[in-house]
Amino acid sequence: MPPTSPAGAATPGAAPRPPSANPVLGHVARAMADYPVTPVRTIRTEIAGIPRTLTLKLEGCSPWHSIKGRTALSLIRSVAGELSVPGATVVESTSGNLGLALSAICRDLGLRFVAVVDHRQSPVIQQAIEANGGELDWVKTPDDATTHLQDRLTRVRELQRDLPHAVWPNQYENDANWRIHESWTAPEFDAQADGAAQALFAGVSTGGTLAGLSRHFRRTRPGVRIVAVDVQGSTVFGGVPRPRVLTGIGAGRRSAFLDDTSVDEVLRVDERQAVACCHTLRHDTGIAVGGSSGAVLAGCLEYLYRHPEVRHVLCLCPDLGEHYGPTVYHPAWLDRLGLPAEPGRLRHRTGAACPGFEPADAPSTPAPATPSEEDAPR
Known part of the structure; x- marks a missing residue:
């Protein structure tokens, strides 16, 4: 089915809509109308001696370089009335990509933006937020703590109390989070996907992306299994929290958007x-993706190993690898994680039955630059 236009965007061939009286709504509508369709790439691999096809949707090929661009536009639209007050300040807790998107949108709207962050955030994203005029407000959570998110949320509430006209879009509980993926991301992916696909894989953090995808695909393709991918130590679906290093996937609390009907299976992968x-x-393949996308792929490979009947799957990849040169793609960071830097020695970590990926129609995505040893986060 063709993708539906996101709310506020012009329908191709329709008469242009008059500009919104609210400048925030008008800006969001224009940004949505100009937003590109993010590409899919097909790769092939062999698992348990069976050829498999993976269709990856590369959300990093978009404004602000992640799927959080869509989320940010929807969140800003949902609080547009509050942002019309002179001196309004947008405040949000973020592990990285949402903060980058919000900082760019707020810059264009002339709004102050404060991102509440912790030390796990990519230095590249930190610099980009500040380059957009955003402010970083750090929480000093110890490295081995499991309370990064809770500490960030506590700080957001303090800022909301103390800053005049502070507006918190609240990506964790605002239904604008998942609704945009049901009405926009999911139909777009559905239109690009092969009708033979048997399962859909997406990572979870707030759960908004997966909740939106699930609601759409449950209606349009009820035979497609919806598989949530989380990382060990996350409590999005309950369990005991433990320290984690990856950003953009996992959380220290349950998702407000997901329930037992949202997914058919939950996979928790090792970081x-x-x-x-x-x-x-x-x-x-030359495609460099971020850590959350790597988790989605790891979960997908594990699932395919256990399900020989599944031959074609869809994977939502939230971002590319360009922001992770100092972390995921840095030898010193890998060493602290107990991983070798050589691709050949890393390969066994993806699953003993998977010999590798073969690009079917995938042009190479530039690999992130590897910074010096001194630039790697400690």
Whole structure:
């Protein structure tokens, strides 16, 4: 089915709509109308002696370089009335990509933006947020703590109390998060996907992306299994929290958007397998993805190994690898994770039955530059 136009965007061939009286709504509508369709790439691999096809939707090929661009536009639209007050300040907790998108949107709207962050955030994203005029407000959570998100949320509430006209879009509980993916991201992916696909894989953090995808695909393709991919130590679906290093996937609390009907299966992958998948994919196809996308691929490979009947799957990849040169793709960072830097030695982490990926129609994606040893986060 053709993708539906996101709310606020012009329908091709229709008469142009008059500009919105609210400048925030008008800006969001124009940004949505100009937003490109993000590409899909097909790769092939052999698992348990069976050829498999993976269709990856590369959301990093978009404004602000991640799927969080769509989320940010929807969140800003949902609080447009509050942002019309002179001196309004947008405040949000973020592990990285949402903060980058919000900082760019707020810059264009002339709004102040404060991103509440912790030390796990990519230095590249930190610099980009500040280059957009955003402010970083750090929480000092210890490295081995499991309370990064809770500490960030506590700080957001303090800022909301103390800053005049502070507006918190609240990506964790605002239904604008998942609705944009049901009405926009999912129909777009559906239109690009092969009708033979048997399963859909997406990572979870707030759960908004997966909730939107699930609602759409449950209606349009009820035979497609919806598989949530999380990382060990996350409590999005409950369980005991433990320290984690990857950003953009996992959380220290349950998702407000997902319930038992949202998914058919939940896979929790080892973060080291996720990182190894990033390197294996880059080595074999030239496509460099971020850590959350690596986790999605790791979960997908594990699932395919256990399900020989599944031959074609869809994977939502939230971003590319360009922001992760100092972390996921840095030898010193890999060493602290107990992983070798050589792709050949990393490969076994992706699953013993998977010999690698073969690009079917995938032009190479530039690999992230590897900074010096001194630039790697400690």
